Amino acid sequence: MPRPISATISLSSLSHNLEVVREQLLPSGAPDGAVRPAIWAVIKANAYGHGVDNAVRAFSQADGLAMLDLDEAVRCRELGWSKPILLLEGFFEERDLPVLREYGLRTTLHCVEQLDMLEAGQPAGLDAFVKLDSGMSRLGFAPSGYRQAYERAVRARQAGLLGDIGKMSHFARADDDADTTREQIALFNACTEGLPGAASVCNSAGTLTQGLWATVQGQDGHWVRPGICLYGASPFASRPAAQIGLRPAMTLASRLISVRDIPAGASVGYGHIFRADRPMRIGVVACGYADGYPRHAITDTPITVAGVRTRVLGRVSMDMLVADLDPVPHAQVGSPVVLWGEGGPSVDEVAQAAGTIGYELLCAVAPRVPKIVIQEDSSS
Numbered sequence: 001m002p003r004p005i006s007a008t009i010s011l012s013s014l015s016h017n018l019e020v021v022r023e024q025l026l027p028s029g030a031p032d033g034a035v036r037p038a039i040w041a042v043i044k045a046n047a048y049g050h051g052v053d054n055a056v057r058a059f060s061q062a063d064g065l066a067m068l069d070l071d072e073a074v075r076c077r078e079l080g081w082s083k084p085i086l087l088l089e090g091f092f093e094e095r096d097l098p099v100l101r102e103y104g105l106r107t108t109l110h111c112v113e114q115l116d117m118l119e120a121g122q123p124a125g126l127d128a129f130v131k132l133d134s135g136m137s138r139l140g141f142a143p144s145g146y147r148q149a150y151e152r153a154v155r156a157r158q159a160g161l162l163g164d165i166g167k168m169s170h171f172a173r174a175d176d177d178a179d180t181t182r183e184q185i186a187l188f189n190a191c192t193e194g195l196p197g198a199a200s201v202c203n204s205a206g207t208l209t210q211g212l213w214a215t216v217q218g219q220d221g222h223w224v225r226p227g228i229c230l231y232g233a234s235p236f237a238s239r240p241a242a243q244i245g246l247r248p249a250m251t252l253a254s255r256l257i258s259v260r261d262i263p264a265g266a267s268v269g270y271g272h273i274f275r276a277d278r279p280m281r282i283g284v285v286a287c288g289y290a291d292g293y294p295r296h297a298i299t300d301t302p303i304t305v306a307g308v309r310t311r312v313l314g315r316v317s318m319d320m321l322v323a324d325l326d327p328v329p330h331a332q333v334g335s336p337v338v339l340w341g342e343g344g345p346s347v348d349e350v351a352q353a354a355g356t357i358g359y360e361l362l363c364a365v366a367p368r369v370p371k372i373v374i375q376e377d378s379s380s
């Protein structure tokens, strides 16, 4: 028998979350003629740990897919995805360009080195977004150099090297600071004033902030780029995913492999960081940090055993962790455990207890954890 741990991926929850985004962008009851922005479903990092193949199936209603790994992009084409694909970091070397052309991949242009490589290559008619660094100091042209880069892209189009040219930027604090976000949008609007092409700025937090996308200048259309919310986790520390109507797409579940009674004064796990101050019942769960469960999730991290919410005790080991069974007197060896997802705590709650974000936990589920793909949500 394999260890009793698995990650269940719900395709219907992924599709549901995409619908939540769509509804948020253009609520039913919006005026006639209102145009909804197009949606890039962001599926980088193996679809935030959910599997590219699953994402391609579940996001069939998205307008495009965005990622950064060329192999993942090619995989999407092999799976039959014929709508646009955007490479969020563009190409890395000149020899990537024929791959972009062959598979019809849209590129981000974020630095002069990419423009140099492009100009040295063969005409490819690639569609592109020229990226502005509007305040994150990561990828993109500085505001002072943006117009020049855009004009170089226009000349590349005239030479047959590029096709459509759009404008792009990325938010640093759309999840927690509206003022910074407004400043980034103002800078984007100033730098792109009068330049034709679609605009793409909003990540999940920007997309889920009512009306924000419409303040971005995009006379030739908008593309939003939601990622994390499509997987049922919240981009906001203070707004739970369930409150936004999102459903967890991944459920990490396991079972108890040992149940024991410990006396007052006994300590639990490595480092003895938890000590029982009274006799307790505890259960050992087949899940550890080698499965991707965060080692920093110490005592009091929420966990569900046999349908009852309880807590982790002590330190997480490589292959096991310990749960407090006092609230679950009926628990026994074999009882089901939900680490996060449907029927358990949200991945965001576990992440918060471990001092990180849901993104990291979803991406970090280890390859050794078997994935079970289901069409229907167990709750629907």
Ligand SMILES: *Cc1c(COP(=O)(O)O)cnc(C)c1O
Residues within 6 Å of the ligand: 042, 044, 088, 170, 202, 203, 204, 205, 225, 226, 227, 228, 229, 235
């Ligand atoms: C990851 C990423 C996104 C999606 O971000 P979320 O916070 O997951 O919605 C959008 N755009 C770019 C450029 C990204 O790297």
